[in-house]
Amino acid sequence: MSSGDPKRTGRAKGYLQAFLFLLPGLILILLFFLAPVIITAVMGFTNMDYRFQWNFIGLGNFFRMADDFLIPKILINTLVYTFGTLAIFNVTFGLILALLTTSISERVGLFFRALWLLPRFTPPVVYAAIWLWILSPTRNGLLNGLRVAMGLRPIAWISQFPWGVIIITNGIIGASMGMLIFTSAIKAIPRDYLWAARVDGASWFQEVRHIVLPLIRWPLMFITAYQTLSLLTSYEYILLITQGGPFHASEVWSLYAYNKAFSAYAGTYEFGYAAALATVLVLIGTVASIAYWKIFRFREMMAQPRIEVS
Amino acid sequence: MASIRLERLTKKFGKVVAVNNLNLEVRDGEFIALLGPSGCGKTTTLLMIAGIYRPTEGNIYFDDVLVNDVAPKDRYVGLVFQSYALYPHMRVYDNIAFPLKLAKVPRKEIDRKVHEVAKLTKIEELLDRMPGQLSGGQQQRVALCRALVKEPEILLLDEPLSNLDARLRIETRAEIKRLQRELGITSILVTHDQVEALTMSERVAVMHQGVLQQYGPPDELYDRPRNLFVASFIGDPPMNLIPVEFKKTDGKPALVTDSFVLPLAEAWGEVLGQMDQGEFTLGIRPEDVRLSTEKEGNALLGEVFLTEPLGGGTLVHFRFGEISFRVLAPREIKVDVGDKLWIIPDQEKLHLFTKDGLSVREVGRQDAH
Known part of the structure; x- marks a missing residue:
């Protein structure tokens, strides 16, 4: 046999092997991540409705989006919701929880962290129902019950503070993710650094500012980026608690797409338009990812592999 | 400060x-x-x-x-x-x-x-x-x-x-x-x-x-x-520590094990004689011992088991039954495995410890208080 350069065939064999190892993962990614995006994008160029016909209408859906008088409102809602929840709860409050529960005795800290995780184990519908009770505009709701007991008039919380409601209800549950990641990051800091800082004269705040925060910089940036993307696409608690109301006041992009596709109040099932909306959201998410990747310089976080694969 | x-x-x-x-x-x-x-x-x-x-x-x-x-x-x-x-x-x-x-x-x-x-x-x-x-x-x-x-x-x-x-x-x-x-x-x-x-x-x-x-x-x-x-803990190479019994043979004080008898100086005999026990641990630092081919004073005959050259000197191992014994010999002395040598401890630098692990000197001091 006239086989070529043995070095070359060896390398080709190596690539084949690597490919075979990657194949199961690739299939999963293709099937569950890439395929839906492609199908959604293609669907975005049709006017598909409950009859499921692929009638391609070019950029029709995107022109419609540009004319949709609701879109500016939805966009602002989405930005306020995403960055409000992120800044107040998912990063800041998660960080405060992690700092506080690692500064007290281990057992008490663990108790509070477990407490904060409880909503994660609760079915979303139950969690939403509890909030509906707390925020009920009638005097039977928790908050209004308290107001009435103090001689004040009940307030229609959801109508009056739609942004506040969606940020708080999502943030209370969302903070636990950051809390967990930050807690483990803080615990991974060698205690010698913290002891050295204490001997060097640092107060608790100075210790946090000069030692802890710089040393958990990567987890902080990771949670910021990750939670931005997950908040951009999340809508289930908003759907359950405010339905995006009153009159789109708390409706975010992903919920708007959902409503266009599945909700009866939009009239027909506008799968085509909804798919176009979803495609735009995917694009926004992609742009945000790239921006975070550049701004946070995530490449620096990655190390070269220690072993050589030929 | x-x-x-x-x-x-x-x-x-x-x-x-x-x-x-x-x-x-x-x-x-x-x-x-x-x-x-x-x-x-x-x-x-x-x-x-x-x-x-x-x-x-x-x-x-x-x-x-x-x-x-x-x-x-x-x-x-x-x-x-x-x-x-x-x-x-x-x-x-x-x-x-x-x-x-x-x-x-x-x-x-x-x-x-x-x-x-x-x-x-x-x-x-x-x-x-x-x-x-x-x-x-x-x-x-x-x-x-x-x-x-x-x-x-x-x-x-x-x-x-x-x-x-x-x-x-x-x-x-x-x-x-x-x-x-x-x-x-x-x-x-x-x-x-x-x-x-x-x-x-x-x-x-x-x-x-x-x-x-x-x-x-x-x-x-x-x-x-x-x-x-x-x-x-202190000392490198570490001190030899050997469980011994204090006895008087022919009126002369000595430390006795199953494998050897080490005659003691009279002063030690007096100190140990006053104690209400006969079992002690003998401590000898490897450097507080002289080696000689001839018997001198209170000495002990041993056979060289192993030698470790340390550069500045040689660590010579002897073995008496179960007991191993290390001596730090100056480099001028040539020692070979199998040599029979007299081990002459410096009697003033012996350490003796009671069963409780306390130095005999310390016991004496406590009695004096």
Whole structure:
């Protein structure tokens, strides 16, 4: 046999092997991540409705989006919701929880962290129902019950503070993710650094500012980026608690797409338009990812592999 | 500068007693060492002095002021960690400046002090580097700078040399000693390495399982170990320790084992004769023994089992039944395996310990009180 350069065939064999190892993962990614995006994008160029016909209408859906008088409102809602929840709860409050529960005795800290995780184990519908009770505009709701007991008039919380409601209800549950990641990051800091800082004269705040925060910089940036993307696409608690109301006041992009596709109040099932909306959201998410990747310089976080694969 | 006094100091972690009823005094400007095997409570003691651990019981005084409830930052203590604990995200300069920055020292003043201390330890050219770019020895110096820059009254060193290679360790040993002398700062060195403790400090406190065994100048620990633990821990190569029985044969005092009989000097006979027990542990340092081809005085005949050339001399192993016995022979003496030699211990330098592990000398002293 006239086989070529043995070095070359060896390398080709190596690539084949690597490919075979990657194949199961690739299939999963293709099937569950890439395929839906492609199908959604293609669907975005049709006017598909409950009859499921692929009638391609070019950029029709995107022109419609540009004319949709609701879109500016939805966009602002989405930005306020995403960055409000992120800044107040998912990063800041998660960080405060992690700092506080690692500064007290281990057992008490663990108790509070477990407490904060409880909503994660609760079915979303139950969690939403509890909030509906707390925020009920009638005097039977928790908050209004308290107001009435103090001689004040009940307030229609959801109508009056739609942004506040969606940020708080999502943030209370969302903070636990950051809390967990930050807690483990803080615990991974060698205690010698913290002891050295204490001997060097640092107060608790100075210790946090000069030692802890710089040393958990990567987890902080990771949670910021990750939670931005997950908040951009999340809508289930908003759907359950405010339905995006009153009159789109708390409706975010992903919920708007959902409503266009599945909700009866939009009239027909506008799968085509909804798919176009979803495609735009995917694009926004992609742009945000790239921006975070550049701004946070995530490449620096990655190390070269220690072993050589030929 | 400050003196330190530990009074009945005890630290418990749950049920584990890490430090047990420790009494210790360090004079103003003195350099002492806490010496012991790992887990003996020496680092715990250091961290209590630094204010990082709270004592379970007992008191810590700096200059006769009780500091139990004083926060670490208000104790004017410099601490060098075994890991150095240089903040990895700060340049060397910022690491050293950190204590001053926290103390709100003006920037010019900080700059002056950082350069001054960097000059003292010869690391001026490293100030712009990150800790990750430094060698172990350089990191060690930076850690020392950070501890010294705030001009603390007390310097605490936790195994500062254990991460350095052998040669650098010897240099740094002398370097730290020189700095301590120059600055006259009260210092406590924690180490498991007896050479470090004996060479660097004026007094050494030997600890074992949280309990102070003996506290005194290096010579004293070496020449008059109070108990079996100190005797076995101090000295390299270690002391020969042999269980023996004290007997008088033909009216002459001797130490007897199954394998040999060592005649004793009369003075020892008198001391041991007064004790109400016959079983002792005999301790002989390998260097307190002469080897000879002829019998002289109170000697013991042995056959050479193994020789280890150490460069400066030869470590000669003898074996008596189950008992092995090491002798440090000067290099002029040529010894071969199988040689039969007389072992002549220096009778004045024998150590004898009671069944409780206490030195016979110590028992005598206690009786006298």
